[in-house]
Amino acid sequence: MTRGPTWFNITSLVVGFSFLYLPIVLLVIYSFNESRLVTVWGGFSTKWYASLLQNEQLLDAAWVTLRVAFVSASIATVFGTMAALVLVRSGRFLGRSFFSGMIFAPLVMPEVILGLSLLLLFVAIDQTRGFWTVMLAHTTFAMCYVAVVVQSRLVGFDKSIEEAAEDLGCPPVKTFFLITLPIILPGVIAGWMLAFTLSLDDLVIASFTTGPGATTLPMKIYSQVRLGVTPEINAVCTILVALVTVGVIAASIVTKRQQVQRERDERAAFGNDMT
Amino acid sequence: MAKKSIGPVRREFKPWESPDHEPFIEFRNVTKKFGEFVAVDNLSLKIYEREFFALLGGSGCGKTTLMRMLAGFETPTSGQIFLDGQDLAGIPPFRRPSNMMFQSYALFPHMSVEKNIAFGLKQDKLPASEIVARVAEMLRLTKLEQFGKRKPHQLSGGQRQRVALARSLAKRPKVLLLDEPLGALDRKLREETQFELMNLQEELEVTFLIVTHDQEEAMTVADRIAVMDKGTLVQVATPAEIYETPNSRFVADFIGDVNMIEAKVAEKSGMGTRLVSVADGFVIESEQETDAGVGDSVWYAIRPEKVRIVQGRGQDGVPNQINGLVWDIAYLGDVSIIHSKVGENDDDIIRATFANVSRMVEKPIMWEDEVVMSFDRDAGVILTG
Structure with missing residues (x-):
């Protein structure tokens, strides 16, 4: 019995992947366009990447975006991990499901509403908008993503490992840093990376909460595109796509390697059981 | 090195028979309730120094709760627990002079075998040379010398069990608490390990308190057994007394x-x-x-x-x-x-x-x-x- 690909399968595959990736492929191709006109192919060139390095406005925006993403992801990771610990560990307490609902609500809340409410808050407390307000806003919505990721890691955690540490003379806070944190670290790092990525590409919330002097890269790209797309924008986007792709591939290779190594170790251990 | 028989020591060891002998561990009218459920019901028990004592009973009889109260992971609803003359009330687990070997072994997955064993010693801030010596001694005692650098997931079940044992003994606790220590091992390995435990206990002169549901295991290793049911002690006696002169239908039925x-x-x-x-x-x-x-x-x-x-x-x-x-x-x-x-x-x-x-x-x-x-x-x- 042969179960090779049928015409239907191949067609589905081609159509599906084209739908997903054709726009990105076009964007990458046109970033190497010689011509100034985005839609007309004028030969291969990397000159737009060179001119990108001269474009201080874009570079400034990129620098702001990276700073915002780094700081907000870090703070969100601390708070999100704490929230996950409380939700998994505290057992039942009054209002537990209320709190877990509150943590996850921002995941499904429309960004426009979140952005608007934050803007109103900053206006109400008369806070000048800029770098710090964008950073705070990003922390707010990234935190719940971190909580979800860390929580999934904590659910499978054997509580008696912490008890063992305390039993051996380690106070609770030290136990958290010596035992719990290293074990849940993959979840915490994944949470941080998710928060970082979310902050990098956020346009809506940043637009609501930013002020003069703190334009993020997505905002810059958006405003430039309204004036007309230049191949420089294509180049910036290509770099972003490349960064994200490399990151995702690296992460999956590391995970896969660990898994293979682990399986090999377990087989080895099984062999010398009676020694 | 020739193995010594522990028989002569065991034969003479009967501190519970002399009324003026001070108990090493004492539960005095201890009750523990989880909500409406009474896990341990007004229980009093004396355990003596260097005794190998077994708490035996089916699931939900309160034996594990009793041990966890001694370790400090549960607080008695009422009653007192004494260890070496000291009332344990209010003392957190990390300041208690007992160590516990967990049913799941609870090894630290991100640390090597050596680091696992050294963990408790580091908490005591012992000098590095002493820690190294103590870890080496524990590896030798548990026959794990060649596995010191491995991580727990690189070990078999029997080896993990021995790491857990080495780690809980490294601090030379006054009492070693063993929570179903051999439950995950296959029968043959379990029987071997029972005798190893007895020899170890004799060599280190530590009081052992073991929780088990396996009556053969309790009878093999223990000097005395407490049979528990519904949070109370049904009979506390030597294995032979429990087997030959059970005091109730429950004990007679439960043992053998x-x-x-x-x-x-x-x-x-x-x-x-x-x-x-x-x-x-x-x-x-x-x-x-x-x-x-x-x-x-x-x-x-x-x-x-x-x-x-x-x-x-x-x-x-x-x-x-x-x-x-x-x-x-x-x-x-x-x-x-x-x-x-x-x-x-x-x-x-x-x-x-x-x-x-x-x-x-x-x-x-x-x-x-x-x-x-x-x-x-x-x-x-x-x-x-």
């Missing part, structure tokens, strides 16, 4: 195999007690005296291996002799357990152990054979509760 015969007291004298079985009317004479009055219902508990069985038919009415019909035979290799029907009802069954001393028997006991079973005056016990 037993024939439980319902009987009425027919006659009491200074020489013992005469019973008549309810099911079949056969007469039991026991040298044991009982509190029950003449005519009262009691239970006569007798172990299958104390019942002799031969083919044939005996005279009716002879004390401690029962005629029966072979109903079922369980051939276990070393022994056969023969179930014989002695009454009208299907559950009037007496079980007798038949040692298979020769490989071939000319006329083995077969199904539906007539058999006669007999036992001595001191073979069983009369139970009223």
